[in-house]
Amino acid sequence: MLERFDIRSLDAYAWVFDLVSADDEVREAAVRRHRTLLWRQDRSRPTGTLADPVAAFAAFADERAERTGDELRRLEPFALLCLQWQERFPADWRRVQPRWPRVSWPIYGFIRHGASPPVRAALEDLLLDAVHRPRRHRSDGRYHDLARHLDSPALRERLRAAAGAPDRAARLHAGYVLWCVEHPRESMTDRSWRRWRRTHGVPITHPRPGPELAALPAAEAAAELAGLGPRELAEVFEALEPAPAARIAAAMGDDPVVPAAIAAMALRPAAWMFNAMPQPLAARLLAAMPPDLAAVRFPRPKHDQVLLLMSAEDATARLSLMPPLQASYQLQYRPADVAARFLTAMDPDAAALALAALHRGWGPVRILDALPPDAAAGLLARMPPQDRDRVCWTAETERFEAAARAAVDAAGPPVT
Template identity: 40%
Template sequence: MTDVVAFCGLPSRPWLDRVLRRRRLAKAAVGFLASEATDPQTWRAGPWPWSPWTLKEGVLRTFTALGAPAAVAATLRDLIVGATGRQHRCKDHRYWGLARTLDSPTLRARLRAAATDGAEPTRLRARFVLWLLEHPEHRTDGRGWRRWLRTEGRPLPDRLARLDIAALRRPADAAAALAGVPAPDVAAVLESLEFGPAIQIVALLDPVVAAGALAGMDRLRAAQTLRRLPEPAAAAVLRHVP
């Protein structure tokens, strides 16, 4: 654990490079990331000095800034590809920035395979990372992901293409426009928005429509949306969730 914390301090304390072996620190940091991938429950409960997600972000940011020794680069690429194929976890977007640092023909080939062979969430995430490698000027965080979903990943039907703007300003109008829209399209709209506007829209939708849309969304995003709804609205929606 001491090595993981020391690794996170390398960018701001370069003297550590001379005092501690950078390769040993990098190996400890990769082991920390790998333990989340293989046993996330134990990883979350570990005796960390800070939140494990804070440490995870620090480790990934450090690798992104400094690169990775050859001894751990292959494992990091495995973790990048693996992150596209699982339910999204806190700070996973840092892997997408690391993909830019560790870009290689092999990594791109594996991402292209994931973009065609996985379930839809895997395909979308893999396509997003490939797109980020081609467009280094774009953000890798949730805002960048939602913008990409609207424009590249799952473009909305023409009649809904500008609903994101309407939703930000007039949730009631957006909810009315979604009446009669197929549930997969409603789900696509909700996933492409920030939480606040999306929750306001869900609260105004017919509960049956809202339940169908949430059932088609990423499970974590759907659960977070339900938790943030006012209790009466959440209860009405839950009556119709499969």
């Protein structure tokens, strides 16, 4: 049974506000302390990190116990801090993820319990900040849920102003959130976002409306789109569902405008489009794009042949430019020798961070064993100290357990 968080211990958590300190050294020390406490703690007990008050606010610590209004107001600053940390210092946040706390926790807590006026104002600011930046990950959609609970004439006016912003991505994002607020019965999913985008955000009318273009045979649609520039073709691809967009791209053959158009697309629509393609086509188009633009548009890791269908040079160039967590997703379920080969060819600093972020699949230990000893030592030396400690501790534990199992097997069955 989980040990319930004691709100009387809240003063001991004052240090977590250093996670958003403007002083780099203070913030780095807080992030390191947070990570160390998380991976060494028994999860049945409070961890001593920001996760404890945030989980208590969201009522995950003990579903049977309802917090009083005074307790909720005391926990609110910690829930708000969790969102501010993710928004202001996303690189530090990613170093802690995929561990606690999760960004959805405080949002669900505010949806469930409401917010006091000062915190509500700060939440509106965070919502507008999220609208004005590119969507980072799926959890950004939680802000859409929160927007409906923060709904007010002032918020709608701010969203209308954001919907007229010069930046196209911010304009579309703000328009969609405003539509969600004004239509509370509509679902808020990736599919509804794409539907809204096709019908309200950027409805295409040239060379014909999107539904008509998608219904054409791929070769006919490709012929109608011939002659469009990368920016115009990107708008058409973004306005279509991923599957018909992928079919039309395949029908356009080796036209160099296709990879240029996908490179000009927003990140998520481009990744969805690659997910809908045959892997050889995805590999060819990603190889034809600039490495930095291709790296952040890769399809999800289940398309595990895309990297292998590219040349070693193209694959490692794109892996080296991926965010560490995304690169770890591309490596996590590959055979250890294949992952080791990629890491050896990558930029050493990028390889070290990708290996440190590898928490799933086969984990970092088998890959380290498949590397030459000097290469493994070099990657460990380049890791942040807390990651190096965790990886070394995990490796020692796994090797000890393997040796113990081998000794038991060698000894044979017990004598009766």
